[in-house]
Each structure stands twice: as structure tokens, then as C-alpha cells.
Amino acid sequence: MFRLKFKYIFFAFLLPVFLYLGLYTWNSRTGALDRFAAYTGMEFAGLVLAPGKWITARTRTLWNRYFFLVGTVEENERLREKNDSLKLEAIKLREKASELERIKSLLRFSPPDDWDYEGARVIARRLGPNAALGTIFINKGFRDGVYKDQPIVTPDGVVGRVYKAAPHYASVLLLTDPNNHIPVLGQNSRTNAITEGQGLDEALQVKHVPRNALLFSRELLVTSGLADVYPKGLPVARIKKIKLLELSLFKKVVSEPLVNPDRLEEVLILKRNDQSDPLPLTSDEFRILE
Amino acid sequence: MPVFVFWLLYTVLCVWAHSFFPGLDCFAPALIVCLHLRRYRTAFWLGSIWLVINEGTGSLAFGSSIVWYCGLILFFFLIQLFLSSRHIYFVLTLALFAGGWQLFLYSSMVRLQELQVAQETILSGSLMTMLFFPVGWILVQGMTEPRGGRASV
Numbered sequence: 001m002f003r004l005k006f007k008y009i010f011f012a013f014l015l016p017v018f019l020y021l022g023l024y025t026w027n028s029r030t031g032a033l034d035r036f037a038a039y040t041g042m043e044f045a046g047l048v049l050a051p052g053k054w055i056t057a058r059t060r061t062l063w064n065r066y067f068f069l070v071g072t073v074e075e076n077e078r079l080r081e082k083n084d085s086l087k088l089e090a091i092k093l094r095e096k097a098s099e100l101e102r103i104k105s106l107l108r109f110s111p112p113d114d115w116d117y118e119g120a121r122v123i124a125r126r127l128g129p130n131a132a133l134g135t136i137f138i139n140k141g142f143r144d145g146v147y148k149d150q151p152i153v154t155p156d157g158v159v160g161r162v163y164k165a166a167p168h169y170a171s172v173l174l175l176t177d178p179n180n181h182i183p184v185l186g187q188n189s190r191t192n193a194i195t196e197g198q199g200l201d202e203a204l205q206v207k208h209v210p211r212n213a214l215l216f217s218r219e220l221l222v223t224s225g226l227a228d229v230y231p232k233g234l235p236v237a238r239i240k241k242i243k244l245l246e247l248s249l250f251k252k253v254v255s256e257p258l259v260n261p262d263r264l265e266e267v268l269i270l271k272r273n274d275q276s277d278p279l280p281l282t283s284d285e286f287r288i289l290e
Numbered sequence: 291m292p293v294f295v296f297w298l299l300y301t302v303l304c305v306w307a308h309s310f311f312p313g314l315d316c317f318a319p320a321l322i323v324c325l326h327l328r329r330y331r332t333a334f335w336l337g338s339i340w341l342v343i344n345e346g347t348g349s350l351a352f353g354s355s356i357v358w359y360c361g362l363i364l365f366f367f368l369i370q371l372f373l374s375s376r377h378i379y380f381v382l383t384l385a386l387f388a389g390g391w392q393l394f395l396y397s398s399m400v401r402l403q404e405l406q407v408a409q410e411t412i413l414s415g416s417l418m419t420m421l422f423f424p425v426g427w428i429l430v431q432g433m434t435e436p437r438g439g440r441a442s443v
Binding site: 016020023024027028033034036037038039040041042043044045048049052124125126127128129130131132133135137163164166171173178179199 | 308343347354357405408419
């Protein structure tokens with residue numbers, strides 16, 4: 001009787017739990033399942049979303065045309081047609097001009113020495129129930145030389161770093177996410193600190209600034225290059241508030257990110273020129289190197 | 291409509307819905323409807339595909355979706371012991387559980403992986419899944435349940 005019950009408990013509960021824990025541990029060591037999910041699931045989602053972006057843009061254009069035509073029904077037929085076509089032309093040109101302006105500003109960006117850059121489009125933001133972190137999806141993956149922890153920027157400042165890369169798509173951990181810590185220094189004061197996100201549309205916390213360290217109000221914070229992820233000197237945020245706490249050894253500093261990740265349409269991926277192996281090291285490879 | 295095309299279209303629409311409503315899981319009600327209609331093989335294949343999509347697009351380490359779907363399936367069979375799965379209370383209870391389970395599971399997973407995520411982020415996703423569950427159930431069941439002796443998709 002006891003043996004039967006034990007068998008039942010073992011097969012119904014313990015065995016699946018052991019299997020799951022084994023799978024989880026094996027994956028945290030090797031990252032094999034994470035890679036498999038990125039290469040299949042993320043790739044599928046990217047394939048679904050990328051053409052949809054194009055359709056959305058087309059639909060918006062059609063809707064705009066229709067909207068403007070409906071608004072001028074009462075006008076003289078000939079004048080209305082001319083007016084409409086001119087309006088449409090203006091809208092198209094305005095859209096093109098704004099896109100051109102954005103692309104021109106991307107082209108004006110000069111990467112730091114030993115770094116090169118490549119443009120990418122944002123195709124989505126957080127996706128699915130598993131998307132707990134603040135991320136965006138871009139239309140470039142490891143086939144385009146994108147790999148984990150690569151810096152993502154715009155001409156205005158740092159956006160974040162690559163979190164996961166699939167063959168043709170990648171997700172980017174935004175600087176506003178609480179799990180993204182960026183080593184920075186004050187552009188004028190040269191005081192070292194670390195920024196920490198507090199969520200989308202929220203200011204960044206600037207941590208580990210000693211009480212007696214020099215830091216100016218409205219000072220620009222740039223990457224210090226210490227973590228070997230971001231090159232030195234990229235603008236990250238501007239100091240908003242500095243407060244001295246009575247009991248703390250550190251200053252309470254709040255800064256404003258220079259980039260609004262919610263409005264991003266295009267980004268730049270920074271690539272090291274001397275990058276010989278663009279693929280990230282697996283845990284096993286890392287252990288061997290150690 | 292061929293079954294394959296229906297589920298492919300459903301999956302594509304769900305991925306789009308996920309991009310508009312972060313945290314929502316549109317696949318969950320469809321998976322449970324497949325079990326309710328005793329289409330276990332379809333549930334297995336679709337569940338595996340959706341699991342990979344959720345894991346691939348998500349930002350947590352692999353494994354959360356396995357527990358998420360296993361919990362839902364387990365609870366589906368448990369409530370079936372007390373309520374008929376054709377009853378509206380069954381769907382509402384399952385929706386309530388789905389919301390609570392998602393909140394508990396992802397809060398635990400985030401803590402386990404030592405990540406900092408605002409509780410509101412997980413809570414909003416759970417609420418969306420809970421509210422969508424009955425709607426998704428009705429939609430998918432309406433399109434997949436056999437009618438007049440003939441199976442639809």
C-alpha cells in the first residue's frame with residue numbers, strides 16, 4: 001500500500017519537479033534552452049511583427065488620406081481635389097522630412113575610436129507574459145553582428161544594451177530598467193557613480209556618490225567605460241536633483257535620461273572594430289577561459 | 291478553415307496583441323479550451339510552440355512558462371472535479387486563478403532570478419490575463435467547438 005502511494009507521489013509530483021529543476025539548472029549553466037527559445041520563439045515573433053509595422057504605416061497613410069478627403073466634402077470639387085492632393089503631398093513630405101531628419105541625425109553621430117555603428121529599427125516593446133523587464137525589440141540579430149551586452153545608443157545618448165540576440169532580431173534592456181546599471185562620471189566634476197533605472201518615464205537614480213564628492217546641478221553624466229560594456233564618454237543623463245541626507249554617507253542624486261525610450265523608432269548599435277568573435281561566450285567557454 | 295491555418299492566424303494575432311498589451315497571455319485560454327474539448331494532442335503541440343514563443347520573447351530565464359502552463363492545466367483538472375467545464379463559474383474561477391497564478395509565479399521567478407521588477411508591472415499583466423481569459427475562452431470555444439455534429443476548426 002505504502003509502496004503504491006509512494007510510486008504515485010513520485011511519478012505525479014516528485015519526478016516532474018526533479019526533471020524541471022534539472023532542466024532549469026542545466027539551462028542556467030549552459031544557456032542552451034535560452035538560446036533555443038531566442039532562435040525560435042523570438043525569431044517567429046520578429047517575423048510576425050516586422051511586416052506588421054510596414055502594414056501599420058501603410059494603413060496610417062491611407063487613413064490620413066481618407067480623413068483629409070472627408071473633411072473637405074463641402075468645398076468646390078476642383079479646388080478640393082487640388083487642395084487635397086497638396087495636403088497629401090505636404091503630409092507625405094513632412095513625414096519624409098522628419099524621417100530624413102532622424103536619419104541625418106543618426107548619420108551625424110560619430111562613434112568613439114575603435115567603435116563602429118549600425119542603424120536598426122525598433123519593431124516592438126515588451127512582449128508576452130514573460131517580459132518582466134523594460135525591453136525593446138530591434139530588427140537586427142547576431143547574423144548582423146549583434147551580440148549580448150552590445151551598447152545601443154542614439155545621437156542624444158545611451159538607450160541600453162543588447163539583452164538577448166536571435167538570428168535576425170534582438171531585445172535591448174533599456175537604461176530606465178532597474179536592472180540596468182551604467183557606470184558614469186560627471187562631465188565636469190569627473191565624479192564616478194552608477195545610474196540605475198526606476199522604470200519607463202521615471203528619472204534615473206545616481207548611486208554611490210560620496211557625501212563630499214563634487215557634482216553640479218544640471219551636469220551631464222557620461223559613460224565612464226569602467227564596466228567594459230559602453231565606450232567612455234557617451235552621454236547618459238543630466239542631473240536633476242542633488243540632496244544631502246542627514247544619516248547617509250552618500251548623496252541622493254536623481255537624473256533625467258537624455259533619451260525617451262518610449263518614443264524611439266530608430267537606434268544605433270555600437271560595434272567594436274577589433275571584435276574578432278561577435279558571438280557571446282557560453283558559460284562553459286567562460287569556465288574554460290577562467 | 292483548415293485547423294493549421296486557424297491556429298497559425300490565432301498565434302500571429304496573439305503575438306500582435308502581446309506587443310500592444312505587455313504582460314498579457316492570449317495563448318492560455320486557447321490552451322485550456324483545447325483541453326476542455328479533449329483535443330490533447332493539439333493542446334500539446336500548441337502549448338509547446340506557445341511556450342517557446344513566450345520564453346523567446348520574454349526576459350526571464352527559461353522555465354517560467356513551463357510552470358505557468360503546468361499550473362493552469364493542473365488547476366483546470368482540479369476545478370473539473372467540482373464544477374462542469376461548461377459552466378460559466380468554471381471559466382470565471384479559472385480566470386481568477388490564472389490572474390493570481392501569474393502574479394504569484396512571476397513575482398517568485400523575478401525574486402528567484404534576483405531581478406528588480408516593479409510589482410505594478412506584474413500586477414497589470416496578471417489583471418489583463420484575468421480579464422482576457424473569459425473573452426478568449428468564449429472566442430476560441432465559439433470558433434473551435436463542433437457544431438451540429440460537424441467539427442469547425
